[in-house]
Structures are given as C-alpha cells and as structure tokens.
Amino acid sequence: MKYKVLFSKTILKPLVESFRLWIVTVLSTAIITGIALALTSNVEPEVFLALIIGGLVLGLPVLLVLLIMFTIIDNRPLSATEKSNRFVQAFSFLTLACTIPFLVLPILAGEAMATVFLVSAAVPVSASLSYLLQQKHIDNFFSDSENAIDTAINHPNKIITQLISNRKTPIFMQTSTTLTKGIITALLILVMMIPTFFISNIVSERKSRQQEVVAEVSNKWATAQTVSGYFLYIPYEIPVKDVNGKISAEQRELIILPETATVQSVMQPEVRPRSIYKVLLYKSKNHLTGEFRLQWPKELDAALVHWQDAKICMTIDDIKGIEEKLTTQLNGQSLELSPGLPTTALGKSGLSASLNWTGAPTDSVIAFRSDLALKGSEQLHFLPLAGNSQFEVKSTWPSPSFDGNYLPGTREVNDSGFLAKWSFNKANLPFATHLQSIGFEPEKFAFGVTMVQPADQYAKTERSVKYAILFIGLTFSLFFIIELLQKKPFHPVQYVMVGIALSIFYTLLLSIGEFIPFDYAYLIAATAVVLLISLYAKAHFKSTRTAFIFGTVLTCLYVFTFVLVRLEDTALLIGSIGLFCILALAMYFSRQVNWYGQPAVATTE
Numbered sequence: 172m173k174y175k176v177l178f179s180k181t182i183l184k185p186l187v188e189s190f191r192l193w194i195v196t197v198l199s200t201a202i203i204t205g206i207a208l209a210l211t212s213n214v215e216p217e218v219f220l221a222l223i224i225g226g227l228v229l230g231l232p233v234l235l236v237l238l239i240m241f242t243i244i245d246n247r248p249l250s251a252t253e254k255s256n257r258f259v260q261a262f263s264f265l266t267l268a269c270t271i272p273f274l275v276l277p278i279l280a281g282e283a284m285a286t287v288f289l290v291s292a293a294v295p296v297s298a299s300l301s302y303l304l305q306q307k308h309i310d311n312f313f314s315d316s317e318n319a320i321d322t323a324i325n326h327p328n329k330i331i332t333q334l335i336s337n338r339k340t341p342i343f344m345q346t347s348t349t350l351t352k353g354i355i356t357a358l359l360i361l362v363m364m365i366p367t368f369f370i371s372n373i374v375s376e377r378k379s380r381q382q383e384v385v386a387e388v389s390n391k392w393a394t395a396q397t398v399s400g401y402f403l404y405i406p407y408e409i410p411v412k413d414v415n416g417k418i419s420a421e422q423r424e425l426i427i428l429p430e431t432a433t434v435q436s437v438m439q440p441e442v443r444p445r446s447i448y449k450v451l452l453y454k455s456k457n458h459l460t461g462e463f464r465l466q467w468p469k470e471l472d473a474a475l476v477h478w479q480d481a482k483i484c485m486t487i488d489d490i491k492g493i494e495e496k497l498t499t500q501l502n503g504q505s506l507e508l509s510p511g512l513p514t515t516a517l518g519k520s521g522l523s524a525s526l527n528w529t530g531a532p533t534d535s536v537i538a539f540r541s542d543l544a545l546k547g548s549e550q551l552h553f554l555p556l557a558g559n560s561q562f563e564v565k566s567t568w569p570s571p572s573f574d575g576n577y578l579p580g581t582r583e584v585n586d587s588g589f590l591a592k593w594s595f596n597k598a599n600l601p602f603a604t605h606l607q608s609i610g611f612e613p614e615k616f617a618f619g620v621t622m623v624q625p626a627d628q629y630a631k632t633e634r635s636v637k638y639a640i641l642f643i644g645l646t647f648s649l650f651f652i653i654e655l656l657q658k659k660p661f662h663p664v665q666y667v668m669v670g671i672a673l674s675i676f677y678t679l680l681l682s683i684g685e686f687i688p689f690d691y692a693y694l695i696a697a698t699a700v701v702l703l704i705s706l707y708a709k710a711h712f713k714s715t716r717t718a719f720i721f722g723t724v725l726t727c728l729y730v731f732t733f734v735l736v737r738l739e740d741t742a743l744l745i746g747s748i749g750l751f752c753i754l755a756l757a758m759y760f761s762r763q764v765n766w767y768g769q770p771a772v773a774t775t776e
Contacts, residue, residue: 185241188312192305193234197227199297236265241312251314258309259302263354266298299358303663355663356651360644363670367639370677374636377681378629381448385548388443388450393492395550396455397518397617400434401485401499401539402556403427403463404513404523407476424514425471428604429539432461432557438566440622447685451622453566454494455551457543461560465535466605478528483508483539486518486554486613492546497522499541502534516609517556550574552619555595558604562593568622575618593618628684628692631736635680635693638732642673642725645753646704649724652761659712669704676700693736697729 240261244254302309389395405427408420435458443450467473483499483506490510497508508522545551552575553562567588573579579591597603602611647666654661679696686692701722709718735746 184312185238185245188305188308189234189237189241191308192301193230193237195304196233196297196301197230199300200293203293203297233265233269237262240265245313251310254313255310258313259354262298262302266295269294269298295358296362299355352660353651356647356666359663359666359670360640360647363643363647363667363674364640366671366674367636367677370639370674370681371633371636373678374629374632374681377685378633381629384445384448385450388445388452389548392443392452393545393547394489395552395621396492396545396547397486397488397552397554397614397619398434398457398543398545399486399517399521399554399556399613400432400459400560401429401461401483401541402517403481403526403537404484405476405478405481406513407471409470409472409475420475423607424516425468426514426516426606426609427463427465428602428606429461429557430464430559430604432459432560434459434553434560434562436551436553436562436564438551438564438568438620438622440566440568449624451549451624452546453549453551453568453622454544454546457545459499459539459541459543461539461557463537463539464604465532465537467531468605468607473531476531478530479525480513481526481528482513482523483526484512484514484517484521484523486512486521487545488518488520489547490520490522493522494544494546495542497541497543499524499539501526501539502537516606517554517613550619550621552617553593554613554616555593555600555618556613556616557595558597558600560595562618563591564620565590566620566622570623572621572623573619574621576616577618589620591620628681628689631689632677632681632684634736635732636677638735639674639677641732641750642676642728643670645728645757646673646721646725648757649721650708653708653712653717653720657712657714657717661711665711669707672700672703672707693729693733697726697733701725701729 240258244257244261247254247257249257403426405425406422407425408422410418411421412418436455437457438453438455441452441454443452483501485497485508487493499506499508506524506526508524510522512518512521512523551564555562555577565588569584569586569588571584571589571591573582573591577593577595579593582591583589600616646669650661650666650669676696676699679699680692683695684692704725705718705722708721709715712718731749735749738745
C-alpha cells in the first residue's frame with residue numbers, strides 16, 4: 172500500500188497533470204496555427220491533421236520537461252502557493268524557449284511576414300490558454316491532501332508558515348502573482364497584435380480597390396503618357412552576299428532625330444469622382460518645334476533608299492488620349508499623322524505620316540512645328556530624343572512629383588501650381604541624331620512629372636497601423652501599473668476589450684477617412700477611442716483622476732503618432748526621441764511599484 176501511494180504521488184499524478192497540460196497546449200497550437208494559415212492563405216483540410224500529428228510528435232520532449240518540472244517542484248519544501256508560483260515561472264520560461272525559434276522566422280519571411288507572425292504567436296497564445304484552463308487542476312495538484320500530510324510530517328514548521336501566509340495573502344495574489352500577471356499581460360499584448368495584421372490587410376484591400384477604380388477610369392480616359400517627339404524614318408536596303416556567292420537585298424532603316432527640339436507643355440488637372448474614390452486626370456496642350464539636319468551616311472546608296480516610304484513619326488503610349496487632329500508643319504507643308512508606326516525601335520505605339528518624297532530632299536534642314544492636345548492619367552513623361560532639346564511643363568496642380576531618369580534643371584512649386592524646365596545636349600546623351608541601329612532602350616531616358624494626390628488616406632492609415640504596438644503596449648502597461656498601485660486587478664478579458672477598442676481606432680480611421688480628409692477622420696476616431704477607454708477606466712477603478720490620467724496619456728500618444736504620420740524625412744529621428752522620452756516617463760512613474768508584493772523592511776543605521 173505504501174508503494175502504491177508513493178507511485179501515485181511521485182509518478183502517476185505528475186504524469187497525469189503533465190499529459191493534461193501538454194495535450195491541451197499541442198491541440199490548441201495546431202488549431203490556432205491552422206486558423207492563422209486559413210485566414211492568410213489557402214490550405215487544404217489535411218493540413219489540420221498534419222499539424223496535430225506533427226505537434227504530438229515534435230512536442231514529446233516538452234511532455235518530458237513538464238513531467239520533470241512537476242516532480243521537482245512538488246518535492247521542494249515549499250507551500251502550495253509557492254509551488255504554484257514556481258511552476259508558473261518555469262512554465263513561462265519553457266514557453267519562451269519554445270517561442271524564440273519562431274521569432275527568427277519573420278526576419279526571413281519576406282512578403283509572408285504576416286503569416287509567419289500569426290503562426291509564431293500560436294505557441295505563447297496556446298500555452299497561456301492551456302494554463303488558464305488547467306490552473307485549478309495545477310493548484311489542486313500542489314495542495315492535495317497527500318502533499319499536505321507529507322508536509323505536516325516532514326516539515327511541521329512549514330505548515331504553520333503556509334497557514335499564516337494564506338491568511339495574509341489576498342486571494343488574487345494566491346492564484347496570480349505579479350510575475351504571472353506581467354507575463355499574461357505581455358502575452359495579451361502579443362495576441363492583440365494579431366487584429367492589426369487583419370486591419371493592415373483591409374487597408375491593402377481598400378487601397379487595391381482604389382487602384383482598380385483608377386485603372387478602370389484611366390483605361391477609358393487615357394493612361395499615363397510618354398511622348399517621344401518627332402523623328403524621321405527612312406528605309407533602305409543593302410546588297411548582301413551569302414555563302415554561295417548569291418547577292419540579295421537586306422532591308423535596313425535609318426532613323427533621324429531632330430538636331431534641335433523645344434517642347435512647351437501646359438497640364439490642366441481634372442479630378443473625377445468615382446464612387447467614394449477620386450481619380451486624378453489631366454488634359455495637356457503641347458507645342459513642339461525644332462529642325463532636322465539631313466546628313467546621309469557615306470555607305471548609304473541613294474539609289475537603294477525607298478524615298479517613297481519615308482515617314483515622320485511620333486511615339487505616344489496611349490493614342491486614345493489624342494483629343495484633336497494632329498498635324499505638323501514640315502517646311503511649310505502640312506502633314507496629318509495617323510495611327511501606326513513603321514518601326515518599333517523607339518516605341519510600340521504612336522502615329523506617323525508619309526513624307527511624299529520622290530527622291531532625295533534638296534533641303535538639308537527641315538523645320539517642324541506642331542501642336543498636340545493630349546489627355547492622360549496622373550503622369551506625363553517625355554523622351555529627350557534630339558541632339559539639343561529643351562522641355563517646359565507647367566500646371567496649376569500644387570503637388571507634383573518630378574520623376575523619371577532626369578530631374579528638372581529649374582523648378583518652381585507653390586500653392587498656385589508648378590513650372591519645371593529640362594535641358595539636354597549632345598554631350599550628355601549617349602546617342603547621335605542619325606541612327607542606323609538602336610543600341611539603347613529609349614524608355615530608360617524618360618522623364619517628366621506625376622501629379623500626386625496629397626491626401627492619400629490609405630498611405631497615412633498604413634503608417635498609423637505600424638504604431639499599433641506602441642498604443643497596445645503602453646496602454647496595457649499603464650493598466651498593469653495602476654492596478655498594482657490601486658490593488659484593483661484588471662481581468663485578462665478586460666485587457667482584451669481594451670485592446671479591441673484600440674484596434675477599432677484603425678477601422679474607424681480607415682472608414683471615416685474615405686469620406687472626409689484624413690486629419691478630421693483621425694481627430695474623430697482618436698476622440699472616440701480616448702473617451703471610450705477613459706470612461707471604462709473610470710468605471711473599473713472608481714476614480715475620475717485615474718480616468719483623466721488614461722485620457723491624457725492616450726491623447727498624447729495619438730498626437731505623437733499623428734505628428735509621426737505627417738512627418739517624412741525626420742519621422743525616424745522624432746520617433747526615436749519620443750520613444751526614449753516615453754520610456755523614461757514610464758520608468759519614473761513606476762518607481763514606486765512594489766513588484767514583489769512584499770511589505771517594505773525598515774532598516775536602521
């Protein structure tokens with residue numbers, strides 16, 4: 172009988188408790204991981220079974236560690252409360268050790284970072300849930316009658332100490348020490364970060380929807396435009412002898428770029444509403460002037476040139492954007508251009524007109540002048556395909572972005588619009604004006620302007636979501652410190668509700684920002700959340716002063732984040748300084764917290 176009791180106490184009961192805690196943790200980890208994968212990617216039902224089997228196999232060492240923990244802690248000469256607290260500490264460190272390998276994965280995950288984060292969060296979340304579900308069994312294991320009798324026989328003074336401890340220790344402190352509550356709070360911060368990933372996905376979906384609307388309207392109006400300017404196309408042929416000595420004609424082409432070119436463009440922006448979105452379009456008037464200088468290569472035999480097929484051409488990305496008949500004055504001769512290009516060397520889409528040459532032209536200089544009425548979406552680019560060229564673009568749009576391969580030499584930007592100028596010459600372009608073969612990619616030389624919508628609420632909302640960890644972490648820490656100071660415990664369920672309230676801020680910001688400017692949407696969403704959490708704190712702590720503290724801290728956090736969202740170049744510097752100040756304040760105000768929950772011991776000199 173004695174051996175049966177000993178076997179039950181030392182092996183059977185620790186094994187049962189270890190297995191119960193282990194199986195719940197493994198199953199909940201598999202379920203949470205499967206749900207995370209299902210929400211972020213397409214998975215087959217068999218994946219859930221594989222996760223469960225894999226967790227059972229890979230988790231066997233954890234079962235052994237739990238059995239050792241139960242056995243060692245149970246045999247320590249401690250009270251039941253102290254044993255439970257020691258086990259919580261050991262179990263927390265075990266959970267952390269199992270989580271650390273997963274924390275490395277987001278660094279290597281790249282685009283799948285959100286999925287890996289959700290999967291890695293499954294271990295601490297499952298461990299916390301398992302412990303909360305099994306907490307009563309664990310406490311009973313350390314305080315059962317056999318352990319109590321054993322303690323009374325072998326350590327009679329210990330039972331008296333335990334009784335005194337149980338009388339003076341509040342019920343809350345018996346079941347959850349400060350360390351345990353701190354660990355649970357930290358895990359809840361990690362758990363509440365999960366909704367922010369779903370919110371980020373919602374922001375991305377709404378942003379993608381906006382881009383789809385913009386693309387749909389742009390395709391019907393005209394897409395972003397890139398214009399090359401005029402060039403001459405002259406086909407010819409050369410005799411080629413094959414290996415058998417037979418002579419045949421090989422088709423070649425000569426492309427002549429302008430010696431000088433000037434482009435003056437005026438963009439008139441148009442904002443078209445579509446559903447709840449706004450699409451930025453434009454109409455432009457482009458005045459092109461310049462001249463060609465005809466210098467024939469020495470190896471070019473005039474008799475082999477197809478003069479009748481010579482054409483003047485211009486490349487344009489989307490010919491739907493041409494609003495008026497396009498004509499060019501070529502040495503006083505008016506030519507009307509029509510869609511189609513005889514060559515794709517400088518572009519795949521454009522217009523051309525036959526030069527009607529019957530032989531070699533007598534003029535060595537051919538001047539041209541043309542007006543192009545063109546519409547497009549957001550972006551207007553040009554190609555500097557000329558020996559010496561100058562470009563000027565002006566508009567009433569106050570928020571331009573000068574992009575492409577070249578920045579303007581001079582520019583003026585103010586609330587009434589912008590004026591930008593570019594200048595090119597033969598010395599800074601890697602091609603000549605007479606090209607018998609194209610040895611470069613013309614699109615790499617594109618430059619121009621993009622009209623930017625300054626109130627892009629989706630980009631600002633995305634930046635706001637990045638600071639969610641700051642809000643959740645500091646708010647939870649504030650609740651944790653105040654509940655310790657006022658000795659009014661805050662239940663984990665209440666932490667979850669506060670975390671959800673902080674997450675709802677971003678959905679409010681996103682939805683309201685689609686109808687009104689971002690700044691006003693931010694003010695409305697932040698005010699609603701600050702009032703909600705402050706009133707909730709007042710109801711729990713029964714203190715207006717405490718509610719005022721919460722309201723002030725949250726207001727400062729939202730103001731700080733708003734400043735960071737509005738900043739660009741100095742956001743990292745201001746953010747780092749702000750976080751340092753926040754940490755310093757948190758350390759200062761928490762200096763009076765009695766983290767060990769023990770009465771201070773008076774000392775005498």
